[in-house]
Amino acid sequence: MTSLNETVELRRLTPSGITRFKKLLAQLATEPELDIEQEMSSPIYYEKVRSGKVFPAANFVTKKDYGRWLTGQLSEMENVTSDVGLWSWIALKHFDSIRFSNKQGTKASRTANRYVLDTPRSSYRHLAWQCWWAIKNFDTAGEFLLDGNDKWKHPLSYQGGEVMAQLGANQKTAGSVPMVDFGRRVFTSPTTGKRSKMLSGSGRISPRDFVRVSKQLYLTYDLASMSVEKLTNLYPERYRSLAANH
């Protein structure tokens, strides 16, 4: 379980704060013990958010919880989707929780766009933005995008194999409620609701192949306006049979 221990007033990183944060993230590769929060303590790196909004203390067990919490907290704010300073501040505030960790549980930083929002092409890579985006846009169906390994030591960090990596990068094609719901039916067990092993593969039935087929269909059909049942009938048998089991 991870937590944000204190109530804090919402902030935004200034351009100099963003530059500094990126520099520190790069430094982490060679200095993993670097205290980012300490290094970012100067007030010149922050500016107030006009709404005066505060983030209360909170606990998150999964990415779904985190997404739901962020969606609630930011619901009254306008134009947050591409607010680089805000999302970078959120990632900084929650850095210890969302920081990338490998299979051994060792924390690392990886690429800066996991923490500093890189609009517009790579927003989905941002570890806080992606949780917010999935729940805000798809609600319960969006939880599927954030499904990860339950046993992962740091549940909010990047684990690899999340569906978000495929669908988030192809929002025009796959980013609609029926498509996400269809994807959930294909890649989760109809009995237990648990994610299928095929989610982390790259073979004949995999998120990558699913997106490839979807892109082809997208040229001819408006996938976002179709019901899941209609979508099911469009796809090749290998996907049709999996979805039909639900």
Next chain:
Amino acid sequence: MRRRLNYTGRKRIKREHFMAKVVGDDGLVVSMHLDCSQTEFPDNAIVIAEPHIGTVSQRINLGTIAKLDTSANHDLSSLGSPEKIIFDVKVVSEDGLILGSGTGIPLTGRGESGGSRSLLPVRKSLELGNEIWKLRSLEDAEPCLLINGKVSGLLDRLVSDPLIQGAILVPAVRMIVTYLLEDGTPESVPWQGHWATWFATAMEGKSLEDAMSEADSDTFAIQRFADEAAISFADQFGFADSLEQAE
């Protein structure tokens, strides 16, 4: 060369038939207009506009062909910079089949006329860092020259100063022509039409299609054609000549 099949007979919605324009003085509020009088669609077909930036998109339902509702304005502030927003528009049957579509249609700015057609529209951008100019991604939409909005007076100089024009526009034209010669078929590059017309004029009648076949994906041949087109462009406007005369 890539080929795309259109086996469902999907009709093309041209740029001149759809316009999305910034209205008002605050934020990024957009009005849209679609003219379907040139193309026959069923009355109950649904019209959808999809403004997008990179991987982030919105979906706006504009009603049906019979009851098209473009009276409302739409706030696109959450998408970010207006210069990067491009529109796809679709006419869709009730069962989801796309009957007509238009892609890569740029947002028309305040005071611009959607009816006019500039070969290379210019937009100010505050996201170029220390770069003075760059071309917007040619994969997303028709060419657009982005100039750094932080540089004071750059737009004025681009309009009036042959030195700035020659230094920016000639390499930009070379880049666009190179891109077209690599795979500039109408199917793979929907915006190539008026550039293909310009190319044929600049190259004394040699069509873009002929140049593509002749170059046959050979890098050096493509570069040679792109150089010829860029030189022709520079000669047409006489950038260096006008500076020589000025001295």
